[in-house]
Amino acid sequence: MPRPVGATTRGTTNPNRLRRVDNWIAVHCGDLLREAPDPLVVDLGYGETPVTTVELRARLATAVRPDVRVVGLEIDPARVAAAAPVADPPGLTFVRGGFELAGLRPVVVRAFNVLRQYDEPAVAPAWRTMTEALAPDGVLVEGTCDELGRLASWVLLDHAGPRSLTLAAKLSTLDTPARLAERLPKALIHHNVPGERVHAFIDALSGGWRDAAPYATFGPRQRWLRAVAAVREAGWPVLDRPARWPVGEGTVGGAAGAPAP
Numbered sequence: 001m002p003r004p005v006g007a008t009t010r011g012t013t014n015p016n017r018l019r020r021v022d023n024w025i026a027v028h029c030g031d032l033l034r035e036a037p038d039p040l041v042v043d044l045g046y047g048e049t050p051v052t053t054v055e056l057r058a059r060l061a062t063a064v065r066p067d068v069r070v071v072g073l074e075i076d077p078a079r080v081a082a083a084a085p086v087a088d089p090p091g092l093t094f095v096r097g098g099f100e101l102a103g104l105r106p107v108v109v110r111a112f113n114v115l116r117q118y119d120e121p122a123v124a125p126a127w128r129t130m131t132e133a134l135a136p137d138g139v140l141v142e143g144t145c146d147e148l149g150r151l152a153s154w155v156l157l158d159h160a161g162p163r164s165l166t167l168a169a170k171l172s173t174l175d176t177p178a179r180l181a182e183r184l185p186k187a188l189i190h191h192n193v194p195g196e197r198v199h200a201f202i203d204a205l206s207g208g209w210r211d212a213a214p215y216a217t218f219g220p221r222q223r224w225l226r227a228v229a230a231v232r233e234a235g236w237p238v239l240d241r242p243a244r245w246p247v248g249e250g251t252v253g254g255a256a257g258a259p260a261p
C-alpha cells in the first residue's frame, strides 16, 4: 500500500452539507458511472464522521446505479476506524489513504473541504496526484462549501486539468452571488481580484442577479435563471442546460475554472 500523501486536518462535517455537489455529480458524471465496468467513486477526506460518504453512496445508488461502489478515504486512521461500523461492503467501505488514492483507480473522486485547509501552493501537486490516479476517463470534483451547504463551489478536473467551475447556492437565503466568493476552491479564492477571470465571472453573475431584481416577485429561482441567462448572453461559456439553473447552479467551462496555480 502506498504511503498516504497529505496531512491530517480539521474534520468538521455536517449531514447533508454536500447535497448540491452530490446531485450535480449524479447529473454530470452519471453517464460516466453508468458506462464504467467498475463504478468506483472515492470520497477523499470525509472528516470526523462518514455521514457525507454514506449520503453520497445513497444518492448515487438511487440516481445513477444501485451497484455503485463508494470508498471513503481518510488520512487519519482514527477516522477510518470510527467509520467501520457503517461500512456496507461491497457498496460502501472505508480505507486509509491520501491524494495518491490508496492504489484505487476511481471513475469519480469527490474531495470536499479538504484542500481548503492546505496552502495554495499545495493545490497543483494535489490535483496532479489525484488526477494521475483516476481511471482513464475519470474525473475529480474538488471544492468547498459552508457549514450547512448553502454556498458551494467546485472545479471539475480530468487528466488534462480543470474543465469547469460551478457555483451553487440555496437561493431562498442568497442575498447576492458575490457571497459565493467566500467559498471558492482554494485554487481560486485568492484570485478573486479585479483582472482575474473568476472575479469577472462572479461580477457578471452578481450584475445579472441585480438586474433581475424585478423577477424576485416570482421567486429566487426565476431571478437566478435570469441572472445565469444574462451571464450566458454576455458570452460566458455556461455549460449547464437551462433546466439545471433553477436549482441554483451555474457552471462555466474554460478559463473561469482554470486559473491553475
Ligand SMILES: C[S@@+](CC[C@H](N)C(=O)[O-])C[C@H]1O[C@@H](n2cnc3c(N)ncnc32)[C@H](O)[C@@H]1O
Pocket (backbone or CB within 6 Å): 005, 006, 007, 008, 009, 010, 011, 012, 013, 014, 017, 018, 044, 045, 046, 047, 048, 052, 073, 074, 075, 076, 079, 097, 098, 099, 111, 112, 113, 114
Ligand atoms: C473538513 S473535513 C471535510 C469533511 C467532508 N468532506 C465535508 O466536506 O463535510 C477534511 C478531512 O480531510 C482529511 N484530509 C486532509 N487531507 C487529506 C488527504 N490528503 N487525504 C485524505 N484525507 C485528507 C482530514 O483528515 C479531514 O478529516
